[in-house]
Amino acid sequence: MSSYIFQIQSLIILALLFYGVIHRKNRFKHIKIMKTAIIWDLLLVAQIEITRNALHKASKVVSNPVMLNIHVSLAISTVLLYGLIFYTGSKLKNGNEKIRSKHRTLGFVTLTMRVLTFITSNLI
Template identity: 50%
Template sequence: MSSATFFQIQSFLILSLMIYGVTQSKKRQKHVKIMSGAMIWDVILILQIELSRSAIDKAMEVFQSQTALKIHLFFAVSSVLLYIAMVISGRMILKGNSSFIKKHRYLGITTLAFRILTFITSFYAASKVVL
């Protein structure tokens, strides 16, 4: 199995875990564990990709590079930044500040959408298709 296939399988599993985690939002502790695990695994996946492919070096060339990679990079970086916002708003909710629930929900929808788009665009970026 190629490393690209291995990374895609992990990415699919992470996305599946996130979707499952969203369905468990009413069970707060279970939701927190699932989503935390998915986000940590996703960051570990990014590190795996970087260590095996020097992805950051390739991303530095993105401004002279293909459109598909630029789009993928936008969604991937945005997803990680949204993870930070999700953790902050989630922690506020866990501390009892229910005013963050609506913001957390909207951030969650956006984060999941960006993660799905990261997954989809990863196929284009990996295959070097120019959009």
């Protein structure tokens, strides 16, 4: 039951991230949407950890332990990328145009990682 609620949140967060990229030219809107999505995603990880869902799944005989490792690695990478995208986004907001292409590339990588995290969560 709780994993169903997590999945719905995960899908909404993904939709928010894509919505925010669509509105990347609208600085104010883009930043507001991305901050909301990132904070919500971190809260989702906290919820999963608090309910021990992740640990529980890891300690049980999982059907695909290799996929579990891949999934956890992707999830950790995504959180680290959130830090980087936040950093480059803040610099861009403060007028550092040189960092724009880095922010764009990081945006693409972060989104890809987040989609793969979602896909692999269903394959464990």
